[in-house]
Amino acid sequence: MKLTGFAIAPGRVLGKAFVFRRAVRQVPLRNLDRSEAAQEKERLQKALRAAQAELSDLRARLSHEAGEAHAYLFDAQILMLQDPLFAGRSLTLIQERSIGAEWALSIVCDELRRLFGRASAVIAERSHDLDDVLDRVLALLGGGKGDLVLPGGEKVVLICEDLKPSEAAEIDWSRVGALVADHGSPTHHMAILARSRSIPCVLGVRTATAHVPSGSLVLVDGDDGTLDTQPSPGTRVEPVPETRRVGPFPGPVVARDGVEVILRANIEFPSVIEAVRESGAMGVGLFRSEYLLSRHGGAPSEDAQLELYRRLALAVAPHPLTVRTFDLGPEDLSPASPSSPNPALGLRAFRLLSRGSAYFRSQIRALLRAADEVAIRILFPFVGGVPEALEILALVEELEGELHASGRAFRRPPLGAMIEIPSAALVAGALGRRFDYLCVGTNDLIQYTLAVDRADPRVGHLYAPFHPAVVRLLGDIVTASRDARVPLSVCGELAADPAGALMLVGLGYRELSMTPAAIRGIRETLASRRIDAIEAAVATAIRAGDLSAATLLRAVAVERAHAAVPAAATAVVAAAR
Amino acid sequence: MKRKTLKVVNPLGFHARAAAKFVAEASRFDSQISVVFKDKEMDGKSILGLLLLAAPQGGSIQVRANGRDEAEAIKALTALVAAGFGEVPRA
Numbered sequence: 001m002k003l004t005g006f007a008i009a010p011g012r013v014l015g016k017a018f019v020f021r022r023a024v025r026q027v028p029l030r031n032l033d034r035s036e037a038a039q040e041k042e043r044l045q046k047a048l049r050a051a052q053a054e055l056s057d058l059r060a061r062l063s064h065e066a067g068e069a070h071a072y073l074f075d076a077q078i079l080m081l082q083d084p085l086f087a088g089r090s091l092t093l094i095q096e097r098s099i100g101a102e103w104a105l106s107i108v109c110d111e112l113r114r115l116f117g118r119a120s121a122v123i124a125e126r127s128h129d130l131d132d133v134l135d136r137v138l139a140l141l142g143g144g145k146g147d148l149v150l151p152g153g154e155k156v157v158l159i160c161e162d163l164k165p166s167e168a169a170e171i172d173w174s175r176v177g178a179l180v181a182d183h184g185s186p187t188h189h190m191a192i193l194a195r196s197r198s199i200p201c202v203l204g205v206r207t208a209t210a211h212v213p214s215g216s217l218v219l220v221d222g223d224d225g226t227l228d229t230q231p232s233p234g235t236r237v238e239p240v241p242e243t244r245r246v247g248p249f250p251g252p253v254v255a256r257d258g259v260e261v262i263l264r265a266n267i268e269f270p271s272v273i274e275a276v277r278e279s280g281a282m283g284v285g286l287f288r289s290e291y292l293l294s295r296h297g298g299a300p301s302e303d304a305q306l307e308l309y310r311r312l313a314l315a316v317a318p319h320p321l322t323v324r325t326f327d328l329g330p331e332d333l334s335p336a337s338p339s340s341p342n343p344a345l346g347l348r349a350f351r352l353l354s355r356g357s358a359y360f361r362s363q364i365r366a367l368l369r370a371a372d373e374v375a376i377r378i379l380f381p382f383v384g385g386v387p388e389a390l391e392i393l394a395l396v397e398e399l400e401g402e403l404h405a406s407g408r409a410f411r412r413p414p415l416g417a418m419i420e421i422p423s424a425a426l427v428a429g430a431l432g433r434r435f436d437y438l439c440v441g442t443n444d445l446i447q448y449t450l451a452v453d454r455a456d457p458r459v460g461h462l463y464a465p466f467h468p469a470v471v472r473l474l475g476d477i478v479t480a481s482r483d484a485r486v487p488l489s490v491c492g493e494l495a496a497d498p499a500g501a502l503m504l505v506g507l508g509y510r511e512l513s514m515t516p517a518a519i520r521g522i523r524e525t526l527a528s529r530r531i532d533a534i535e536a537a538v539a540t541a542i543r544a545g546d547l548s549a550a551t552l553l554r555a556v557a558v559e560r561a562h563a564a565v566p567a568a569a570t571a572v573v574a575a576a577r
Numbered sequence: 578m579k580r581k582t583l584k585v586v587n588p589l590g591f592h593a594r595a596a597a598k599f600v601a602e603a604s605r606f607d608s609q610i611s612v613v614f615k616d617k618e619m620d621g622k623s624i625l626g627l628l629l630l631a632a633p634q635g636g637s638i639q640v641r642a643n644g645r646d647e648a649e650a651i652k653a654l655t656a657l658v659a660a661g662f663g664e665v666p667r668a
Contacts, residue, residue: 076593079600079624086625115629129593130625404588404634412588 003205006184007225008191011200012237013178018156019214020148020163027138030100037095044090044101047140052081054136058169080133085112101141109134150175157218159208159227163190173197178220180208180227192317202227250280250319253523259531261505263523264322264513266491270308273315275516280523283319285513286379286439286491287312289363290326299326299359305366313374320375322439322513323367324418325349326359327381344453349382350392365399371413379439383417383424389434392417419477420444428477432484439513440477442492442500446470465494466503466548475542478508489513498525499549502556505531506538529556578643579651587661590633593624595662600624602657608644610654621654 032040059074080086086108093104109130116127148170150156155177162183163171168190176199184190184203194201200222211229212218219231228235252260264285265276276284292300292308300308313321327349350360370376380392396415403410417424417431420441424431432438446463447454449470454463464470481488489511494500496518504512505526514522537555541547587595591614603610603621610621614636619626621640632638640658642650 075597075601076624079597083623083625084620085623112625400588404590409589 001211001229003208003211003227003229005180005202005205005208005225005227006191007222008184008201008203009194009199010222011178011198012222013157013200013220014217014231014235014237015155015157015177015220017159017212017214017216017218018150019209019212020158020160021209022161027102027106028100029103032094032098032100034098037098040094040101041091043141044087044094044104044137047101047137048081048087050140051133051136052078054140055081061169077129077133080130081137086130086133102138105134105137157220159212159218161209168193173199178202178222180205180218180220182206182208192314250282252282253526255526255529255531257530257532260510261526261531262489262511263519264319264489264491264511265516265519266513267516270312272516273312276316279516279519281316281319281516281519283316283375284312284321285489285511287321287323288327289323290328293326293328293359299362302362302366302369305363306369309367309370309376310374313370313376317375320377320414322377322379322416324379324381325363325367328359344447350380350388351382360395361399364396365403365410368396368399368403368410368412369408372409372411376413377416377437378413379416379418381418381441382421383419383431384421385423385427386430386434389417389431393434420448422449422473425449425473425477429480429484432481432486432488435486437487437489438477438481440474440488440490440492440509442474442490442494445473445492446494449473465497465500468542468545468547471503471507471542471547474504474509475507482508487511496522497549498522499553501525502529502534502552503538503547503549506534506552508535578641579647580639580641581651581655582637582639583655583658585632585634585636585638585658588634590636591627591630591638593628596624596627598662599627599654599657602653603650605653606642606644606646606650608642608647608650610643610650611641613639613641 055074055078059078090101090104090108093099093107094101097104099107112130113127116130148167150158150172152175155175157178157180158171158176159180160182162181178200179190179194180202181190182205191201191203193199200220202220202222202225205227208227212227216229217231219228219235219237220226221228252262254260262282263280264283265279265281266286266288267273267276267284268288268291270291273284292305299305309321309323364378367376367378383389383392393415396412400410400412414436416437416439417435418441419425419428419431419438420443422445425440425445428438442465443454446452446465446467450462450464450467452459452462452464454460478488488509490504490509491513493514495504495512496514498521501512501514501522502525512522534556537552538547541551541555585591589595591599599612600622611618612621612627612630612632613619614630614632617630618641619630621627621642630638638658640651640654642648642654644650
C-alpha cells in the first residue's frame with residue numbers, strides 16, 4: 001500500500017520501520033508496609049538523581065546545537081526536580097501515607113497543577129514543564145529507559161504519530177535513515193529538524209503508524225511524499241547523493257575577497273514561501289502585509305494574524321521573517337472614505353493612526369506575540385522623521401503593556417524603519433539611534449527624490465536609480481547608519497537588478513532583499529566578484545561623474561573574465577582610475 | 578533577618594527564566610531566603626514556589642534572608658531583580 005503525505009526532505013530510503021507509539025503511562029498505586037518507606041524514598045531519590053543527569057546532558061546538547069537561549073527551559077526543569085515543593089513533598093508523602101513513589105509524585109503534581117491553573121496564564125503554561133518532569137521521573141522509576149531507544153544495526157525508518165521537541169532531543173539521529181509521521185506539515189518543527197539534518201522525510205501521512213508494523217520493510221520517498229508499506233521485492237534505492245540534499249540552512253554570499261553579503265526575499269503572498277526556501281534566501285526581508293487586507297476585505301483577527309506570522313516564520317527558520325506593517329491609504333480602511341487628492345503624498349500608513357488605529361494595534365499585537373516563539377522583525381513604512389518614530393515606539397510600548405496585563409506571552413522583536421522618504425534619508429542617523437535597524441525602500445525613495453511617478457508612461461523614463469542625487473542619498477544613508485551603529489538593509493527592485501545590486505554593494509550595503517526569482521542571479525553576480533573592487537569602481541565612477549549601469553557593469557566585468565587571477569581585480573580598479 | 582522591598586521590572590514578571598535565575602543565585606547562600614508577594618511567602622530556593630507567586634511586572638516583592646550571609650544574599654538578589662534578570666528591553 002502506498003500512503004501519501006507532505007514531501008518534506010528529499011531522498012529515497014528502503015529500510016526497516018521502527019514504530020514509536022507513546023505509551024500511556026499507568027501510575028501504579030501501591031500501599032507500603034511502614035518498614036518499606038525508607039527504601040521507597042531511596043528509590044525515588046535515585047530516580048530524581050538519574051533524571052537530573054539526563055536533563056543536564058540534554059541541556060548541554062541543546063545548548064550546543066540550538067544556542068544557550070533555548071537551553072534555559074531545561075534549567076527550570078532541573079530546578080523543579082530538586083524543588084522542595086516537588087521532591088521534598090513527595091518524599092514526605094511516601095513516609096506519612098505509606099504509599100509508593102509513583103503515587104506520591106502524581107498526588108504532588110495534581111496539587112501543583114491546580115495551583116498553577118489559578119496563577120496567571122503565563123505561569124499556567126509552565127505546568128507543561130512539570131508534566132515533562134513527572135513523565136521523566138516516572139519512566140525512570142519504571143526501570144526502563146524511554147521508548148525512543150533505537151535498535152542497533154542498520155539505520156531505521158522512524159515512524160511516529162508526532163514527536164515532541166523533548167523527544168526529538170533524545171533521539172540519536174545518526175540511527176535514523178528517514179522520518180515519517182502521521183501529523184505535521186512543512187512548517188512543523190519535525191520538518192525543520194529533518195531538513196537541517198538532511199534526513200529524507202514525509203509528514204502528514206495520517207495512518208502510517210496504524211498500517212506499519214515495527215520491523216517491516218518500507219520504502220520512503222521524500223521527493224514524492226510517499227510511504228510504501230509493501231515495496232516490491234526487487235526494489236533498489238540509490239544512496240542519497242550529498243548534492244541532492246537540502247543540507248543546512250542557507251548562509252550569506254561570500255564574495256571572492258571573503259566579504260559576506262546577506263540576501264533575503266521580498267514577498268507579497270504567503271504562498272510563495274516555498275519559493276523563498278528554494279531560492280537560498282536567508283529568510284524574508286520584506287513581507288508586504290497589505291495582502292491580508294485586500295483579500296479579506298478587512299484585517300483578519302489578531303489570532304488569525306498570529307497563526308499566519310508563526311507559520312511563515314517557521315517556514316524560513318532559523319532566518320527571520322520581516323513584516324512591514326500595513327502600508328495603506330484611507331480607501332483601504334473604508335471604501336467610502338475619499339482617497340487623498342495625491343495618494344503618494346497623502347494620508348498613508350502611520351499617518352492614518354488616529355483613524356485606523358484598530359488595524360495597526362491588532363497587527364502589532366499579533367507580531368509581538370509571534371515574536372515570543374519565532375524570529376520576527378517588524379518594519380514600519382513611511383516614517384518621515386523623529387516625531388513619527390516616537391509615536392510608533394510609544395504605541396509599541398502601550399501594546400506591550402496591554403499584552404502583559406492580559407497575561408499573554410510576547411517579546412519585543414527588532415523594530416525597523418523604512419527609509420523611503422527623502423526627509424527620512426536626511427535624518428537617517430537620528431532614526432538609527434531610535435530603531436534597531438533601517439531598511440531603504442528604493443522604489444519610493446527614488447520616486448520622491450526625483451518627483452517622478454514611475455507608473456506614469458509620460459514621465460517614467462525620468463525614473464533614474466543612477467541619478468547622482470539618488471546615489472548621494474544612498475551613500476549618505478550608509479554613512480549615517482555606520483555612525484549610529486545600526487544595521488542597514490535595502491529592499492526594493494534596485495537590489496534585484498545586477499547593476500543596481502553592484503551599485504548598492506559598492507556604496508557599502510551588505511544586506512539586500514529582493515524578489516525570490518532574482519536571488520540566484522544576484523548571488524552569482526556577487527560571488528564571482530571582489531567587493532573591494534566593486535567599491536573602488538563605484539567610488540571612481542562617482543568622482544568621474546559618470547556612474548551608470550553600463551559603466552559600472554563594464555568596470556567590474558573584466559574582472560570576471562580574469563576570475564582565475566585575483567590580482568586582476570586590483571588592476572581593473574587601477575585602470576579605471 | 579534582613580529584608581528588602583523591590584519592584585519587579587522585567588516585562589514578564591517572575592516567569593520561568595527569571596525564577597530559575599533567582600533560585601540559582603539564592604542557592605549560593607547558606608541563609609534561609611524567602612520572597613513575599615501580596616499575602617504569600619515562598620521559599621526563595623524553590624522555583625515552583627516563586628512561579629506560584631505569579632508576581633507581574635511592576636509588582637512589589639519583599640526579599641527576606643536569615644542566616645550568617647544574609648547581607649550578601651540580599652545584596653546579590655537585589656541586584657538581580659533590579660537588573661530585570663538581565664532581560665529588560667532597552668528604552
